[in-house]
Amino acid sequence: MPTHDLVIVANRLPVDARTLPDGATEWVTSPGGLVTAMESVMRTVDSGAWVGWHGTPGQAPEPFAADGMHLYPVPLSEQEVSRYYEGFSNGTLWPLYHDVIVDPEFHRTWWDAYVRANRRFAQAAVSATAPGGTIWVHDYQLQLVPELIRSARPDVRIGFFNHIPFPPVELFSQLPKRNQVLRGLLGADLVGFQRESDAMNFVAAVRHLLGYQVDQYTVTVPGIGSEPARQVTARSFPISIDTAAVSALTEDPALQERAAELRRELGEPAKIVLGVDRLDYTKGIRHRLKAWGELLDDGSIDPHDTVMIQVATPSRERVDAYRQLRDEVELTVGRINGDHAPIGRPAVSYQHRSFDRRDMTALYMASDVCLVTALRDGMNLVAKEYVASRPDLRGVLVLSEFAGAADELRAAILVNPHDIDELKAAILQALNMPEEEQEQAMLSLRRQVLDHDVQAWARAFLAELESVGAPGGGTPAPVRLLGEDGPSRDALEGALAAFARTPRILVASDFDGVLAPIIADRDAVQGDPTALAALRELTEHAGVSVALVSGRSLEDLDRHTRMPSSVVLVGSHGAEVGALPPEMNAGVLDAAALTMDEPRQALLDSITRTLGAIARKHPGVDVERKPMAAVLHTRSARGRGAVNATEAALEYARSLPDVKVTPGKEVVEFSVVQTDKGAALTALARAAAADAWLYLGDDVTDESVFVLGGEHDLTVKVGPGDTAAAFRxxxxxxxxxxxxxxxxxxxxx
Incomplete structure (x- = not known):
């Protein structure tokens, strides 16, 4: 699969599927500011890609190209769409991040689906990105993705942009799994927000909930174990629109005529007031209609002279809160029209449908007042689109102070939409504003919008990411095999035959999951007698050395395998090495690095106590003490105990800068000796003077060996999972x- 210099990761791909008359599928570029911005950015790099869901539950199509972009679809099942997208993203995060206008729902199955989906997006991005490349992750649906990418690809720069508000710490603290979300975001080098207040809320949450060091907008993230600390920058980058495209539309004579026609269709009212929103409870549509209805009731507005158009684009119609909102809005519109509409013309023209860009621009050009009165909004681009659509310098923008656009569009009439009296006064002020005052305000607004378009936004973010991003260097961990894929059995047999002909070889293997099944009771495990017998007999052949390399302690490994002295035993992921047979050179082993001294012993005692405290909180979790390590085992945990105990252990690991921390299959090992299986195998190969080696492993801890495989070595992954091994x-x-x-x-x- 080709890799790319810049990879965009978003919930949706920038295209929509359209079925042609012959049944074929055509991919059409989606409208929207993000797509426009990324298209312009993609043209500046040698190779760009976009990772996202293609919009239909089920199997994803193969990667394809459209409009010069390489697109990598991510599959989501019907259940994942329900739980990850409609559930956790829009039933939990969306209301919580929008000031709890409606109550968020918390369901653990939603969180589980969110984790699975984020992992899938991250894996797709990791596979698509070139060494040293840049990954830009977008929005609240994918907040875990940065950390997931970071753990697999420390060589890349990672940016994240949150398009919606980030709540104050008092609200964010309500979120279950809040620390996991924060750590997910902190996997990025740069975390961008719409408003400075959002960035401040984020760093406050990090300081308060994680206890990390914060210096203004820079967060110091401790490394896990011996990993170095990293710095993450949080900053505001207010998004904008494609002003050139909007300006071009306003100069189109056909569109100018369409704007005039709209006024005629409405009976040439003196004033047209426009609201354009997704049908969402955050947009303040109910408050706006309440204010409009009261103005009509008061006689402050004459429905014969003034008409309101409310465009409410359908949104998330399978979510209960949105269905209820639609019923309430349509009932309110019906009552207002029933009470006030003149014959032949509505008091409120309600449009529950989508408009294309041309029709929307015509509406902006035809309207005298635009009401953008969201109760909470990350930015709200309608405000900027209205301003860009008014080269005639006419029209008045009434803008909520709770929309991100209020930070930039200060010449608008700013309003608190929760205050109905204030909202009514603002509408009347807008309707009665003299043309000279309109022109003065619109000049200021247009200068801001035209000088800061969406392309400038994207360039500013990527420039900042380039300056703050500090890839870990080196080469990324290769992923040779994905999922359950692998070369054919014939290919493996051919490689095995070539390996067998090599004069001096080292044959090494993990134990659990390779030579023995993984079972809940670690002490009851029994190795495969046929496999163990084959290893014993291999040591009887000239030029063959054999080793078992395990996470188990050396004593435990010896007790369960009963191997002869001709087989080298390596325990605790390389921290313990048994006696070497006479034909191997023990002098190449660094014994000093494996020696326990008093400080290491005290540190290990402290780690064991802390892991014991974690285990006591989660039934079924236990702690194994090794000579040079302590291991948290979660295989027998009950319920969600395994996930929660692992999370607690990894959080604790960030406070231990001198400890080697190795997460594995249902284990987290804390070793006070700095080594891993890869280092151990390298030393054994030197000691055996091996021309090539074979290694069999099943766990993430075995990847440190697989990445070392050379041209003549044979690396074999046992079981499914992405791996750097060459065979499976x-x-x-x-x-x-x-x-x-x-x-x-x-x-x-």
Missing amino acids: LPGQGDVSGLLDQLLRLRRTL
Whole structure:
């Protein structure tokens, strides 16, 4: 699969599917500011890509190209759309981040789906990004993605932009899994927000909930174990619109005529007041209609002279709160029209449908007043679109102070939409504003909007990311095999035959999950007798060395395998090495690095106590003490205990800068000795003077070995999962057959 210099990650791809008459699918570019901005940015890089959902539940199409962009669809099932998107994203996060205008719902199954979906988006981005590339993640649906990418690709720059508000810490603290969300965002180098107050809310939450060091808008994120600390910058980057495209539309004679025609269709009223919103409870539509209805009741507005158009674009119609909102809005519109509409013309022209860009621009050009009175909004681009659509310098913008646009569009009539009396006064002020005053205000508004378009926004963000991003350097961990894919069995057998002909070889393997099944009771495990017998016999052949490399303690590994002294045992992920047979050179091992001294012993005691406290909070979780490490085991945890205990352990790990922390399959190991399986295997290969080595592993801890595989080495992943190994066996039961085949091949030499 090709890789790219810049990868955009968003919930949706920038295209919509259209079915042609012959049944074929055509991909059409979606309208919207983000798509416009990214299209312009993509033209400045050698290779750009976009990762996102294609909009239909089920299997995703293969990656494809459209409008010069490489698109990588992410599959979401019907249940994931319901729980990840409609559930956690829009039933939990959206209301919470919008000042709890409606009550957010908290469901653990929604969170689980959110985690799974975020992991899938992150994996797609990791695979699509070139070494040293840049990944820009967008919006609240994907807040875990930055950290997931960071753990796999420390070589890339990562930016995140939150298009909606970020709530004060008092509200954000209500969110279950709040710390996980913060740490997910802190995987980025740069976290962008619409308003400075949003950035301030974010760093306040980090300081208050995580306790990390904050210096103004810079957060110092502690590393896990021996990883170095990182700095993350939070800043505001107010998004804008494609002003050039809007300006071009306003100069179109056909569109100018359409604007005039709209006024005629409405009976040439003296004033047209326009509201344009998604049908969302954050947009203040109910408050706006209440104010309009009262103005009509008061006689302050004559419905024969003034008409209101309310465009309410359909939105999230499967969510209960949105269905209820639609019923309330349509009932209110009906009552207002029933009470006040003249014959032949509504008092409120209600449009529950979408308008294309041309029709929307015509509406802006035809309207004398635009009401943007959101109760809470990240930015609200309607305000900027209205300003850009008025080269005639006419029209009045009434703008909520709770919309992000209020920070920039100070010449608008700013209003608190919760105050109905203030909102009514603002509408009357707008309707009666003299033309000279309109012109003066619109000049100021247009200068701000035209000078700061969406392309400038994107360039500013990426320039800041370039300056603050500090990739970890080195080469990214390669991912050679995805999911359950792998070369054919014939390819593996061919590679095994070539390996068997190598004069001096090292054959090494993990134990649990490779030579033995993974079971809940670690002490009851029994190794595969056929596989263990094959390894024992391999040591009897000239030029063959054999080793077992495990996360188990050396004593535990010896007790469960009973291997002869000709097989080297390596325990605790390389921190413990057993006796080497005479033909291997023990002098290459750094014994000093593996020696326990008094400070290390005291540190290990402290770690063991803390992990014990975590285990006591989660039934079924236990702690194993090794000579040089302590391990939290979650395999037997009840309910959600495994996830919660692991989370607590990894948070604790950030306070231990001198400890090697290794998360694995249902374990987290804390070693006071700095080593890993990869380092251990490298030392063993030198000690054996091996020309090539074979390694079998199933766990994330085995990836430190797989990444070291050279041209003549043989790396084999046992079971599913993305891996740097070159080959794959379907499961643990296939290992004995491979070792038997190697043994037969070696006998023929």
